[in-house]
Amino acid sequence: MALSIRGRSLLGLKDFTEAEIRLMLDTAKHYKKLKQKGELHQYQKGKSIALLFEKTSTRTRCAFEVAAYDLGINAVFLGKDDIQLGKKESIEDTAKVLGRMFDGIEFRGFKQESVDALAKYSGVPVWNGLTDTYHPTQILADFLTIEEHVGKLKGVKLVYIGDGRNNMSNSLMVGSSKMGLHYVVVAPKELWPEESLIKMCRDFCKESGGTIEVTDDIDQAVKDADVLYTDVWASMGEEDKFAERIKLLKPYKVTMDVVKATGNPDVIFMHALPSFHDLNTAMGQEMKQKFGLNDMEVTDEVFLSKHSVVFDEAENRMHTIKAVIALTI
Ligand code: CP
Ligand code: NVA
Numbered sequence: 001m002a003l004s005i006r007g008r009s010l011l012g013l014k015d016f017t018e019a020e021i022r023l024m025l026d027t028a029k030h031y032k033k034l035k036q037k038g039e040l041h042q043y044q045k046g047k048s049i050a051l052l053f054e055k056t057s058t059r060t061r062c063a064f065e066v067a068a069y070d071l072g073i074n075a076v077f078l079g080k081d082d083i084q085l086g087k088k089e090s091i092e093d094t095a096k097v098l099g100r101m102f103d104g105i106e107f108r109g110f111k112q113e114s115v116d117a118l119a120k121y122s123g124v125p126v127w128n129g130l131t132d133t134y135h136p137t138q139i140l141a142d143f144l145t146i147e148e149h150v151g152k153l154k155g156v157k158l159v160y161i162g163d164g165r166n167n168m169s170n171s172l173m174v175g176s177s178k179m180g181l182h183y184v185v186v187a188p189k190e191l192w193p194e195e196s197l198i199k200m201c202r203d204f205c206k207e208s209g210g211t212i213e214v215t216d217d218i219d220q221a222v223k224d225a226d227v228l229y230t231d232v233w234a235s236m237g238e239e240d241k242f243a244e245r246i247k248l249l250k251p252y253k254v255t256m257d258v259v260k261a262t263g264n265p266d267v268i269f270m271h272a273l274p275s276f277h278d279l280n281t282a283m284g285q286e287m288k289q290k291f292g293l294n295d296m297e298v299t300d301e302v303f304l305s306k307h308s309v310v311f312d313e314a315e316n317r318m319h320t321i322k323a324v325i326a327l328t329i
């Protein structure tokens with residue numbers, strides 16, 4: 001029987017095998033081709049999905065909405081002030097209601113337990129659109145982008161520089177360990193990933209051939225990197241932590257010197273976005289005023305350089321999310 005993930009939720013990549021993740025990536029490539037050729041693919045007409053957002057979003061929301069439309073699916077957006085979730089009605093009761101009406105539910109919010117509970121009680125596939133712990137749909141887009149630019153996933157050296165305990169680092173570690181990449185986290189010791197996560201991922205590596213390394217030595221770590229990846233220094237909900245993070249992470253900015261230190265002229269730079277790389281935002285202006293910074297995790301020079309594939313990544317959110325929806329509902 002052909003491999004299938006029909007009926008499954010995507011709460012984190014840890015629940016999927018290498019073959020199942022491969023299926024999602026290959027399906028995304030198929031849909032990307034159809035989209036580029038302008039071939040309609042409304043294969044799931046008559047279905048409806050709910051998009052729950054406790055936190056704000058540009059890419060994830062738009063990717064789910066456009067992907068649903070392309071598949072012929074009706075998508076209903078429910079922002080944090082639109083429904084009772086957890087305030088006047090428990091997540092369990094809300095999940096049971098939504099499960100009676102929708103064929104699938106996307107959730108972006110704070111706690112991983114919330115998205116897990118939605119999956120447990122709704123009876124329909126639930127997709128994690130980012131929690132404080134994981135951001136699995138982002139990793140699918142990142143891996144599709146790496147395959148497009150580097151040509152493979154197995155054996156690729158992916159160096160993540162920055163907050164080593166956040167949702168991006170956690171998910172990149174899980175994804176890398178499932179797909180056989182060499183994943184290196186470069187962060188100050190205060191921001192190293194949890195030991196239990198490293199242990200789980202090293203177990204996955206035994207099957208995939210991947211490796212996990214954690215270090216605070218940026219010069220040594222980036223040597224021979226195929227991919228340099230960074231993320232914001234304070235994630236959504238952590239805005240009060242900027243002062244302490246700036247102190248800790250200032251030596252871990254991705255600059256042209258870091259790019260050169262890889263020794264790889266074809267190294268690619270990746271970022272899930274949004275990114276603080278210039279002063280063209282209200283937040284950028286605030287950081288300039290408070291801390292005298294013109295950028296944070298990456299310089300404008302690197303962000304705009306030929307190494308940067310950040311907008312390919314952003315586009316691939318839509319193709320990969322479409323694959324996940326199509327394969328699961
Ligand atoms: N990368 C990402 O998740 O972007 P949004 O926060 O805009 O959805
Ligand atoms: N770590 C970031 C990722 C945004 C896509 C955040 O959670 O804000």
